[in-house]
Amino acid sequence: MYKLKPFYIMTIATILCAQSIFANTEQINQRIKSLPSELKPEFIDKTPISNLYTLSNIRGSVLIDASGRYLIYGDVIDLENMQNIADYNYQKHYAINPKQLPIANALKEVKGNGQRVLYVFADPDCPACQALQGILEDVNNITIYTFPMGLAHLHPTAIETSKNIWCSKNPINAWKTYLIDGVKPNKRGDSCQQPIDQNMEIIKKYRINLTPTIFNSNGHRIVGVPELESLEDFIDRTDY
Numbered sequence: 001m002y003k004l005k006p007f008y009i010m011t012i013a014t015i016l017c018a019q020s021i022f023a024n025t026e027q028i029n030q031r032i033k034s035l036p037s038e039l040k041p042e043f044i045d046k047t048p049i050s051n052l053y054t055l056s057n058i059r060g061s062v063l064i065d066a067s068g069r070y071l072i073y074g075d076v077i078d079l080e081n082m083q084n085i086a087d088y089n090y091q092k093h094y095a096i097n098p099k100q101l102p103i104a105n106a107l108k109e110v111k112g113n114g115q116r117v118l119y120v121f122a123d124p125d126c127p128a129c130q131a132l133q134g135i136l137e138d139v140n141n142i143t144i145y146t147f148p149m150g151l152a153h154l155h156p157t158a159i160e161t162s163k164n165i166w167c168s169k170n171p172i173n174a175w176k177t178y179l180i181d182g183v184k185p186n187k188r189g190d191s192c193q194q195p196i197d198q199n200m201e202i203i204k205k206y207r208i209n210l211t212p213t214i215f216n217s218n219g220h221r222i223v224g225v226p227e228l229e230s231l232e233d234f235i236d237r238t239d240y
Contacts, residue, residue, distance in 0.1 A: 020064070043057075048085065091220050102144070105199050107148065108172075112141035115141055124150070124178055125157065132214075135228050166188075
């Protein structure tokens with residue numbers, strides 16, 4: 001059964017902005033124009049519930065009623081098919097085909113039987129990515145593909161750090177010890193071939209501008225750091 005827990009966190013500002021966008025008044029529409037683009041939902045979708053809609057951007061989805069007055073943040077489950085209504089619409093817009101990911105560009109870690117699969121796009125200097133790495137230590141029977149990259153506008157040395165980690169003698173160990181313990185990798189040699197620059201192009205293709213961004217074997221996306229139980233549920237999901 002689907003766990004009634006959200007997978008990601010929407011900021012209060014995003015929620016307030018989303019609520020404003022749906023309300024059909026000139027006063028609010030004028031205010032929307034002055035808000036930064038990152039606070040504006042990209043999609044407004046109907047739900048199976050009359051007069052209830054989802055507002056989605058890359059961070060996630062929230063629900064709002066037709067009047068624009070009531071916002072619902074959390075899980076609303078369709079008990080006929082056990083679908084999370086908001087997440088269903090979110091994945092409709094932001095899920096990917098994971099078979100198209102170039103896993104040769106990822107650090108591969110196999111734990112236990114390795115039967116489950118997770119794809120992680122992470123910036124080594126991102127505090128949320130560091131927190132996620134600690135949580136992943138408690139996940140077993142999984143193959144984790146970690147695509148090192150860097151949000152240079154936030155962490156100027158992250159791309160270089162990712163390259164140095166990739167070129168380490170034991171890249172997986174170097175990645176984990178850096179994110180968890182803060183042990184810096186050695187500087188790479190000039191002859192080392194690494195895919196980090198290619199990964200920076202991949203994140204543009206899949207609009208990965210927040211870290212960590214995580215995909216399961218179905219290509220469903222979550223952004224941020226879920227609790228361990230929610231992450232396990234996400235990994236195991238097979239619906240839609």
